[in-house]
Amino acid sequence: MKNLGALxxxxxxxxxxxxxxxxxxxxxxxxxxLIFLQGEVGVxxxxxxxxxxxxxxxxxxxxxxxxxxxxGLPPKETxxxxxxVIAAAVNRQNxxxxxxxxxxxxxxxxxxxxxxxxxxxxxxxELLADxxxxxxxxxxxxxxxxxxxxxxxxxxxxxxxxxxIDNSLSEYLYADSVTCPVCGHTFTSLxxxxxxxxxxxxxxxLRSRYKDIEPMYYEITTCPKCLLSTPSEEFAKVxxxxxxxxxxxxxxxxxxxxxxxxYERDTFTVFAGYYLAISCAPLxxxxxxxxxxxxxxxxxxxxxxxxxxxxxxxxxxxCLSCYLYSYENFNLNEKxxxxxxxxxxxxxxxxxxxxxARTFYFMAKTNKAGSNLIKRQADIRLDQIRxxxxxxxGSQG
Numbered sequence: 122m123k124n125l126g127a128l129x130x131x132x133x134x135x136x137x138x139x140x141x142x143x144x145x146x147x148x149x150x151x152x153x154x155l156i157f158l159q160g161e162v163g164v165x166x167x168x169x170x171x172x173x174x175x176x177x178x179x180x181x182x183x184x185x186x187x188x189x190x191x192x193g194l195p196p197k198e199t200x201x202x203x204x205x206v207i208a209a210a211v212n213r214q215n216x217x218x219x220x221x222x223x224x225x226x227x228x229x230x231x232x233x234x235x236x237x238x239x240x241x242x243x244x245x246x247e248l249l250a251d252x253x254x255x256x257x258x259x260x261x262x263x264x265x266x267x268x269x270x271x272x273x274x275x276x277x278x279x280x281x282x283x284x285x286i287d288n289s290l291s292e293y294l295y296a297d298s299v300t301c302p303v304c305g306h307t308f309t310s311l312x313x314x315x316x317x318x319x320x321x322x323x324x325x326x327l328r329s330r331y332k333d334i335e336p337m338y339y340e341i342t343t344c345p346k347c348l349l350s351t352p353s354e355e356f357a358k359v360x361x362x363x364x365x366x367x368x369x370x371x372x373x374x375x376x377x378x379x380x381x382x383x384y385e386r387d388t389f390t391v392f393a394g395y396y397l398a399i400s401c402a403p404l405x406x407x408x409x410x411x412x413x414x415x416x417x418x419x420x421x422x423x424x425x426x427x428x429x430x431x432x433x434x435x436x437x438x439x440c441l442s443c444y445l446y447s448y449e450n451f452n453l454n455e456k457x458x459x460x461x462x463x464x465x466x467x468x469x470x471x472x473x474x475x476x477x478a479r480t481f482y483f484m485a486k487t488n489k490a491g492s493n494l495i496k497r498q499a500d501i502r503l504d505q506i507r508x509x510x511x512x513x514x515g516s517q518g
Contacts, residue, residue: 274377319331355405
């Protein structure tokens with residue numbers, strides 16, 4: 122690359138590990154353009170969804186972020202390091218001198234911007250032609266039909282979401298090499314360093330919120346080859362003798378489920394992991410209803426965080442069904458009985474059955490072997506129930 126010395130003298134050098142997100146679609150911008158000096162970068166559309174599409178691949182001399190530099194607009198695509206990448210950053214402070222001293226590279230950048238403009242114009246012209254010919258609606262129906270066929274893993278109502286995942290948080294995350302106990306495939310999984318978590322608050326349903334990171338995004342381990350999926354602490358415990366049964370269960374999902382490992386973990390992978398774990402649990406664990414209940418509870422929280430009330434309610438009802446079965450059929454110790462009683466009370470309150478919620482909160486409060494924290498929370502909830510009943514809210518039977 123010509124004028125490399127001048128480029129490095131004028132620019133800050135940025136380094137990205139393989140799998141790191143370099144620029145995220147729609148994210149706040151740093152007001153700089155990155156010119157790649159080493160490595161390979163994939164540029165994606167709809168990166169955080171199941172409709173992810175690789176638009177192009179960039180090598181040395183390629184660049185992203187021109188919208189950010191020239192107009193302050195957020196990126197329209199997501200750039201991901203496909204290998205270790207080194208880039209030079211051009212910003213408003215050094216741009217004038219950079220363009221004055223690097224004419225060859227400046228010409229290449231202008232040529233690339235014009236090429237992008239021509240490609241966008243071509244897409245616009247094709248779309249306009251489809252609208253005028255009446256084929257746009259047909260193509261939309263075909264795309265919707267394809268999306269429906271590719272969502273067998275998810276229940277009806279599950280949409281395309283974008284969780285605020287940041288896999289570059291090295292203070293809280295580390296990459297672990299994991300071998301699938303069923304198919305033997307070795308892959309990279311991100312794990313949370315629990316000792317470094319900093320709790321910011323605790324919510325009424327005993328959910329903790331942490332500074333900078335949401336651990337639920339990383340609590341499921343999924344094999345990208347066979348799709349075995351479980352809570353991370355249970356993954357290595359799965360017996361290889363279950364391979365044929367698991368293969369039969371998971372085979373129907375494989376053609377449409379491409380999960381991403383390590384630093385490439387995305388929203389689709391998070392949700393797919395939870396639903397795959399729900400499918401795997403009955404084959405892997407004797408107490409699978411308890412495990413499924415925990416998975417549904419976390420899904421309800423994820424949907425709630427995203428503002429999808431319908432899917433939050435759906436997950437809450439599934440969660441309640443699992444915990445009720447566990448309460449009625451498992452021989453739980455007293456501490457576990459208290460925990461499950463409080464959870465069931467919370468779930469009944471969420472679905473509006475205040476009378477049953479009050480019953481289970483009372484059991485959690487009066488459990489002699491249970492924790493004082495849950496007793497206090499149950500007492501607070503009982504006060505809430507009394508106020509709600511007085512106000513005539515919720516059912517009582």
